[in-house]
Amino acid sequence: MTGNTTLKMVRVRAPAQASAAPAPDRYFVRTLACPQPAPCGLDFELASGATRVGRELRGPGLSLPDPRISRMHATFTLSLSGDDIALGDCNSSNGLFLNGRRIERGHVQAGDVIRMGDTVLLLCRGRPEPAGCVDDLGLWGQSPSIRELRTIIRRLGPSGLPVAIVGATGTGKELVARALHSESGRTGSFLALNCAALPGTLVENALFGHRKGAYTDATSDQDGAFVHAQGGTLFLDEIGDLAPEAQPKLLRAIENGEVTPIGADAPVAIDVRIIVATHVPLEPAMAEGGFREDLYARLAGAIVKTPPLSERKEDILLLLRRFLPDSVRERPVTAEFVESLLIYPWPRNVRELEMLAERLAVLHPDAPIWEHSMLGDDMNATLRQRQLPPEAPPSRRQVPSRDELLALLVECDGNVSRAAQLAQRNRKQVYRWMEHYGIGRGTGRPRD
Secondary structure (H helix, E strand, C coil): CCCCCCCEEEECCCCCCCCCCCCCCCEEEEEEECCCCCCCCEEEECCEEEEEEECCCCCCCEECCCCCCCCCCEEEEECCCCCCEEEEECCCCCCEEECCEEECEEEECCCCEEEECCEEEEEEECCCCCCCCCEECCEECCCHHHHHHHHHHHHHHHHCCCEEEECCCCCCHHHHHHHHHHHHCCCCCEEEEEHHHCCHHHHHHHHHEECCCCCCCCCCCEECHHHHCCCCEEEEECHHHCCHHHHHHHHHHHHHCEECCECCCCCEECCCEEEEEECCCCHHHHHCCCCCHHHHHHHCCEEEECCCHHHCHHHHHHHHHHHCCHHHCCCCECHHHHHHHHHCCCCCHHHHHHHHHHHHHHHCCCCCCECHHHCCHHHHHHHHCCCCCCCCCHHHCCCCCHHHHHHHHHHCCCCHHHHHHHHCCCHHHHHHHHHHHCCCCCCCCCCC
């Protein structure tokens, strides 16, 4: 298995369109884990109608050289309207799994994780990102949500509008703020201040500074954040936690374009762009009187939302390798490892993924391959509950060794059909195994 993310593009021929109706959504399947020499990173676009998936297919379809995939394993069926995709198992030997659960047939949507044999596929909407466009504006990723975020940043960056960034913890709100600053063309510095870390008695001093003698410990003049960010950008993180007594003073500073340090006789003119961030919407706080609506109106000239990692599944492996040390960055991965990562909901988002990379490097520095057993129990919960084929003998769920196959044939007196039933495979599969191991037909039959 490999984590190579080089992208290619394969198209299935679509039927001619009969009218100029609005183009339906485009979907493609991305291969994120597969045995060598299968092309990991392969993007395969789905066309209207049925798309076959199997091993060494003849004719159109997605052909994957995975020995645990049946010759005709599954089909994707995209409706003519382009708004519904059905996925069906074609009596495969090793089953079809959707988001960790075995299925015979079901409907899929963008973000769903599909497992066939040792291959893991991800259903994606839109157009694949061209190869190499993974790091831009300091934001790593190829998913549609991260590409849209980059577009918004480029539009808002030079505008000078105050921006409110809304997103869950660990989604990179400060990275977005820094990217907005880098696109703004402002020559001053970028300064970040966490409002949640400032008690109410210190907020005014941190924002506006003080003059010598303003209070007992003020032994010298000290500039506040607004002056330090002069000509640049002031990023106020967790603005929803700003002390109520500081909110009218912040509003006045923004409206007047000036701040008055504690103990000063005259205000200081400021030229600072304000960007704020919050991990929860501020509307409930405004309704309850905990946050001023007039201040919010001044801060939210534009609202930018950072997507959770669970909506960026295309980026998970790419980001993991980005966070890993160079010495283990290209280490191969198992299909179970990839499947677990993609199914897991990532409640702490990219920050949690970064901690996982650090933990893997520390605890398993010499492992030859990344395996799902190295992940925490919470990340493996879904796979532990996987629905296996009913009454499948444990020793025969995988491809048998030569000795196991010989023992099976002897047990069945050389009857290949009976051996196929016990192994829960079709007869042709057993013959392929025999050919692979050089086992002749008739092996296992009793001698006269």
